[in-house]
Amino acid sequence: MADEWKAPDEKADDKSWKLLEKAVLAGVQEQRRSRRWGIFFKSLTFLYLFGALALFSPLLDRQKGAVGGGAHTALIEVRGMIADQENASADNLVGSLRAAFKDAGTRGVIMRINSPGGSPVQSGYVYDEIRRLRGEYPNIKLYAVITDLGASGAYYIASAADEIYADKSSLVGSIGVTAAGFGFVGVMEKLGVDRRLYTAGEHKAFLDPFQPAKPEETAFWQEVLQTTHRQFIESVKQGRGERLKDEEHPELFSGLVWSGEQAVELGLVDGLASSSQIAREVIGEERIVDFTLQETAFDRFAKKLGAGVAEHVALWMGFQGPVLR
Template structure:
């Protein structure tokens, strides 16, 4: 009997020990969870304070480098990368820089330094029109486009509005054409056994849908849109360059081909060979360069990337984007 009681007591003692150990382990886990939650909270708080500070400092970083009253100078504006909305070379940024440069009383001349493959015809056209307007409003200030590595398509569209265009002998110039590309997934869907169901209230509302076979009449229509945009591009270039273009005998001039700077000079696409320093020093007569390019802060670049729409990028990838000057 005594032995049974001792055995029972030992079992109860073991149970209590396990329960105590279990409670201790649970308490430890809960404490770790609380510590982790507080750690995440404080890290988020630091991030919030960091971006709040950057937001307050952003206007300082967005100021243009050019400052009125800095003495006689050549104003420099960079056109770099894709010409598109919300990009560094957007129409709003370039036009704002152009206006600031022309309005500065100490600006002796303006250089538009270009290194771009082109982009949106709308953005390019906006910049083109503003350059021509500013040239009329400020006739004493000449604007020179200087192409470095690449001045193609929409970038050349912009350059053609300048008083003169300069390029390096090895620069790539031209590409006067329009493109709109996408993908077709009809065959893939057939192999996978997937049906596409689209409901529209317009006969041609889904004519760019990459999951449906193209219709001949819709393909002709879309080609007409591209040709209309191409004609607008050509008309603007002819208006900007005038008789300097060697159109006669060169039917390929507006075919979308691209030439070296040396070849472009012979075709009248550029006026002379030279770089930014040469134009400022020898053509404008003022070697002092002041950069009027709108400078985006790191905060702005991060915010744009963070706020970029996934749907927009998918639409571009799947072929729903509009025409592009490339």
């Protein structure tokens, strides 16, 4: 006798699907949990290494210094813009200079310069410190060696040295002061934009590029620049003394730049030579030790991997955008 047909048990089917759904969801949740724990432990390891670098990095001297001791020529690099928070900031350069002069093995100091200049304040700090150190250590001479460029604030610093050298094709000088900006008044008028500015003080916004320049304020700002220029000239004259040919060449302080060869004739530099030549032939110590402040491993690590830290922390905390799985 044929088996009787039985209708499927809908309740049993429904129960099976629910169990299957729960199993799948449990698997997905477990994967997510494992992934989050993985991110957590990776981030923890990363932060541990980051902290270890932060802890031990100060123990690694940021100055290369005189490894192994002995007589040497100390070298300090002046590269790029002279400004606060830059590699060629006054803090960095002054720290390097003090370490170089203080080292018992130093027989002479070379500042190798390749810079377009920068802040007159930062340059002035370094200039004053060089003069002070030269007085404190009279037996240690400091030589400025200009490579590609020694202009404006960079030459300001160089003029404090005992002697200045350059390559025949170096660019030297630019003894002047500049302040630049833009004026957008005409553009705003064409666009129909109305500038609304509220100040307390008649001249508080005299450098605002969206306001018309007033003759009396322009004259005032020019006077500020002239004062800074005069200070620059006085410092250069104090440093270079009678070696300058400024009476024969009144354009010396006009902001022009000259080649190294021309700079010798003008008294801006004392001769044409490289750092190794000065160390070998003038100072008499061919061994050069770099005292330039360097970025620590922690600094480099932070710059390169800082974005990675932020990304991992964001993922760990649940701040994540759309992701394809």
